[in-house]
Amino acid sequence: MSSTVLQVSGLGVTFPGLFRSTSILRGIDFEVAAGEVLGLVGESGCGKSMTASACLGLVPSPGLVTGSISIDGQQVIGRPESELRTMRGSRVAMIFQNPMRSMNPFFTLGRQMIDVICCHRSVSRLEARSLALSDLKAVRIPDAELALEKYPHQLSGGQIQRALIALALSCRPRLLIADEPTTALDVTVQAQIVSLIRRLADEKGLAVLFITHDLGIVSQLCDSVAVMYAGRIVEKGSVEAVIDHPLHPYTKKLLGTVPTIGRKAHELVSIPGNVPDPALVPPGCAFRDRCDQATDICGETQPPTSMFEQDHTVLCHHAVRARQITESQ
Ligand SMILES: Nc1ncnc2c1ncn2[C@@H]1O[C@H](COP(=O)(O)OP(=O)(O)OP(=O)(O)O)[C@@H](O)[C@H]1O
Ligand code: SF4
Ligand SMILES: [Mg+2]
Numbered sequence: 001m002s003s004t005v006l007q008v009s010g011l012g013v014t015f016p017g018l019f020r021s022t023s024i025l026r027g028i029d030f031e032v033a034a035g036e037v038l039g040l041v042g043e044s045g046c047g048k049s050m051t052a053s054a055c056l057g058l059v060p061s062p063g064l065v066t067g068s069i070s071i072d073g074q075q076v077i078g079r080p081e082s083e084l085r086t087m088r089g090s091r092v093a094m095i096f097q098n099p100m101r102s103m104n105p106f107f108t109l110g111r112q113m114i115d116v117i118c119c120h121r122s123v124s125r126l127e128a129r130s131l132a133l134s135d136l137k138a139v140r141i142p143d144a145e146l147a148l149e150k151y152p153h154q155l156s157g158g159q160i161q162r163a164l165i166a167l168a169l170s171c172r173p174r175l176l177i178a179d180e181p182t183t184a185l186d187v188t189v190q191a192q193i194v195s196l197i198r199r200l201a202d203e204k205g206l207a208v209l210f211i212t213h214d215l216g217i218v219s220q221l222c223d224s225v226a227v228m229y230a231g232r233i234v235e236k237g238s239v240e241a242v243i244d245h246p247l248h249p250y251t252k253k254l255l256g257t258v259p260t261i262g263r264k265a266h267e268l269v270s271i272p273g274n275v276p277d278p279a280l281v282p283p284g285c286a287f288r289d290r291c292d293q294a295t296d297i298c299g300e301t302q303p304p305t306s307m308f309e310q311d312h313t314v315l316c317h318h319a320v321r322a323r324q325i326t327e328s329q
Contacts (some may be wrong), residue, residue, distance in 0.1 A: 005174045006032040006055065006208035010067035013050055013059055013231075026231040027067070029130055030176065037201050039218035039239075040208045041254070042228035046273045051228070052177050055209065056094060057084035074176050087178040090120050091146050093168035097180040099160040103152040108200050109136075110148030121169040135166040139196055144303040156190035165196065169206075170173045176200070179211045194221045215255060219243050229278055230286035237312030247306075247314045247322045249291045285317065293318055 011028040015020045025047050032038045040048050051060050055069055055074050069076040069100055076084065088094070095104050096102055104112060112131035123131065127146070136144035139162045141293040144309055152160060161181060168176060178197065182190040200206045210222060218225050219239055228251065235248040246252045253271045273290040276282065282289070288298040297317050306319035316322070 003034050003178040004031045005034050005072055005138045006030075006209065007070045008051075008055065008067070009069075010233045012064075012067060013047075013054055014064045014066070016062055016064065017279070018220055020100060020279075021064075022123070022233055023138060023281070024278050025054065026065070026281075028228075028231075028233055030226050030236060031262065032207040032209055034205040034207050035201050036224065037197065037210055037222045039222035039225040040209060040211045040228060041213065041218060041225060043271070043275050044213075046228040047178055047277075048228055049280075052094070052179050052209065052211060054094060055175075055177060056088055057081075061100050081132070085158075086120075089116065089173070090171050091130075092177065093171065093173040095164050095168050095176045095181045097183045098264070099157060099164050099181075099184070100152060102123040104189070105152050107151070109146065109152065109155065111149055112161075113148070113167050116167055132166070132170060135170045138169070139163070141166070148281055154190075157185055158192065161185060161189070161193055162196065165193070165200075169200065169204075169230070173206070175207045175209070177211075178265055180213070181210075182217065183213070190217075191315065198222060205231060215243065227254065230281050232286070232315060233313075234287070234315045238310055241308070241310055241312040246327055247308075247312075247319050247326065248316050249322075250252045250287050253290075280329045293322075 009029050011027040014023045014024060017324055028051060030038065037322060040051065042048055053063055057079060059065050059160065065077050067077065071087065074087065074117055079163055084146050110132060114128040117123065117128040117131055118125060132148060133144055136147055141147045141159060142160050146321060147155065147159065147163065150216050155163060182193050186194065197210065212218060218266045222239050227232045227242065227248065229250050235246065235251045243255065271290060274294065276286055284294055284299040284301055285303050287296040291298065303315050303317045306314045308323060
């Protein structure tokens with residue numbers, strides 16, 4: 001039976017302004033179970049990183065966070081900063097796009113790992129060193145003993161990202177949030193990091209929220225996927241449901257942008273138009289100016305959530321019709 005590690009309900013993030021406030025997230029719902037990798041995808045500016053920040057209790061001031069975020073049964077929103085700090089690095093860990101920036105260039109990898117382990121667990125520095133060593137071996141860093149003695153600039157991009165994953169995991173978190181962790185890496189190293197994350201989910205029951213632009217990675221790595229547009233999740237479900245049988249016009253268009261073998265670069269489709277500025281999201285469906293399926297109702301009311309089997313949810317006025325068309329094909 002799956003146990004929920006991260007549960008996000010009705011999450012909103014709003015920044016107050018001089019004349020009016022701007023809503024960056026507008027009611028986000030999703031959950032990630034132990035051993036599950038959920039991919040969060042969408043174009044630049046749709047709110048992926050803000051969702052991750054909210055889960056870590058790191059929304060910058062004066063952002064107002066509403067709704068509910070629970071990690072392992074503990075509420076994040078409204079929790080004192082001191083308790084959030086303990087939660088980060090113990091129950092939940094994060095890795096980012098630019099691994100080099102997440103490390104202190106003046107300390108060896110070993111020193112940084114030992115400091116983090118000692119900060120979160122009551123062990124001696126000697127015990128922490130051996131824990132760090134076994135974590136580096138678990139992420140298959142070649143010559144882990146030697147790597148402990150190296151400074152960040154002496155490690156490759158792929159080794160640093162592995163080391164950061166080891167660092168993130170050294171305090172045995174239940175949840176890993178990875179915000180575009182492979183974007184700065186070459187394709188071969190990217191594939192190694194993806195398979196490492198998959199293995200950690202399978203073997204250690206780690207729940208993973210994996211943020212990416214890359215739908216190709218989603219289909220290789222993830223169990224489920226949530227597609228974001230203008231601060232909302234517009235389609236969500238298993239990878240098979242969403243990638244193989246997308247129902248939302250935005251997901252269909254995003255999938256149209258994925259390069260496939262045999263399709264030349266100049267044939268790639270880009271979605272005309274842009275994600276609306278959060279301060280200027282139109283009433284009704286935020287996607288309607290870019291949607292070739294839009295009808296009058298799309299400009300009038302916010303689309304309801306339609307639910308299909310296996311928790312496949314779609315935020316579109318015409319989802320049921322899209323589903324009937326798919327079934328008849
Ligand atoms: N501190 C802030 N104050 C006000 N608005 C912000 C702040 N940080 C981000 N935003 C806005 O929130 C929206 C979502 O930003 P976010 O960084 O979450 O996008 P993203 O989906 O992660 O994009 P990318 O794929 O480019 O990383 C953007 O319009 C951004 O300008
Ligand atoms: S609600 Fe209308 S505009 Fe929005 S995605 Fe569906 S068909 Fe397109
Ligand atoms: Mg981002």
